[in-house]
Amino acid sequence: MKRLLLLLTAIFILASCTGKDNSDKNPAEDKYPTPTEQNLVVGFSQMNHINPWRVAETNDLKRKAEELGIELIILDGESSQEKQIEDIIELVALGVEYIILAPLVFEGWDEVFSTCRDAGIPLIMLDREVDGIPGVDFLTFVGGDFVKEAISAAEWLIEKTVSSAKIIELRGRERASCVIDRERGFRETIEQTEGMKIVISEYADFERIKGQRVMEEIILSYGRDFNVVYAHNDEMAIGAIQALKAANIQPNVDVIVISIDGSKDALKSVIAGELGATVECTPKLAEQVFAAIMRNELGKSVPPKIIVPERLFDKSNALEHIDEAF
Numbered sequence: 001m002k003r004l005l006l007l008l009t010a011i012f013i014l015a016s017c018t019g020k021d022n023s024d025k026n027p028a029e030d031k032y033p034t035p036t037e038q039n040l041v042v043g044f045s046q047m048n049h050i051n052p053w054r055v056a057e058t059n060d061l062k063r064k065a066e067e068l069g070i071e072l073i074i075l076d077g078e079s080s081q082e083k084q085i086e087d088i089i090e091l092v093a094l095g096v097e098y099i100i101l102a103p104l105v106f107e108g109w110d111e112v113f114s115t116c117r118d119a120g121i122p123l124i125m126l127d128r129e130v131d132g133i134p135g136v137d138f139l140t141f142v143g144g145d146f147v148k149e150a151i152s153a154a155e156w157l158i159e160k161t162v163s164s165a166k167i168i169e170l171r172g173r174e175r176a177s178c179v180i181d182r183e184r185g186f187r188e189t190i191e192q193t194e195g196m197k198i199v200i201s202e203y204a205d206f207e208r209i210k211g212q213r214v215m216e217e218i219i220l221s222y223g224r225d226f227n228v229v230y231a232h233n234d235e236m237a238i239g240a241i242q243a244l245k246a247a248n249i250q251p252n253v254d255v256i257v258i259s260i261d262g263s264k265d266a267l268k269s270v271i272a273g274e275l276g277a278t279v280e281c282t283p284k285l286a287e288q289v290f291a292a293i294m295r296n297e298l299g300k301s302v303p304p305k306i307i308v309p310e311r312l313f314d315k316s317n318a319l320e321h322i323d324e325a326f
């Protein structure tokens, strides 16, 4: 039923695009149409909405699309690559003019590349990378540099832990590009410092509740012989902090916790003296996404990768940036 409604909505949107009258427009403007004038319809396949980061990303795209007068059709992949592939096929069938894909995992998107290519629909990869060639298999990738984020986290940690560090790593989700990169950048950096080692590494799917449960299990089965938690995102770190406190392990005193994203809750935790630091990975990517679409509409070249700058927040600057956090 939901699908049928969506289809009808899209047919209505598309029908209303075709009857557009541009006769009173200056021809020079027609040569360089803005997306508003074109009444673009853009499809977005979001992998899920299980954490505040995902919700913030979708809302940012909605906000910007609305501002530009672009119709955005959002489909939720329910944490399934198969569902995301079906969603893309559906978006193509609906006749959208661009597709934005926030891909759950790194591999297995060949069918999406060829479907979009055959339909002549430019594809934009959002926030996670895939094993295709940017600029060839898809128009561009927009997001952060995950290796760099992990290096910043590791460097901050090396500075804080003067002696040895026994690290628990809470990884995000299996086969996701940001997880692969956040593992790699972190390991390559700590390996250069003697006395820093990862003692346990577990998946907690980027979720707060799972971060908490996994941390509880680790404390039960492994014990307390660790002094650092490195979480691939803030939500898992916040969950882990709850588990630490419940076990009478004091964050920031007994165990240093560091994570990635820079959410409002994480900055609050830094200010409260619990989370040590968080490396920014912003979900607010709409400006860059729609700027790329705009450039493409104007026939200008679009760089194959659009990497957004990211900062680190700890107690020296968290308060200053809390209002801009998501």
Ligand code: GYE
Residues within 6 Å of the ligand: 051, 053, 054, 127, 128, 178, 206, 232, 233, 234, 260, 261, 281
């Ligand atoms: O860090 C996490 C989200 O893909 C970069 O996914 C993104 C990550 C982000 O669920 O919180």
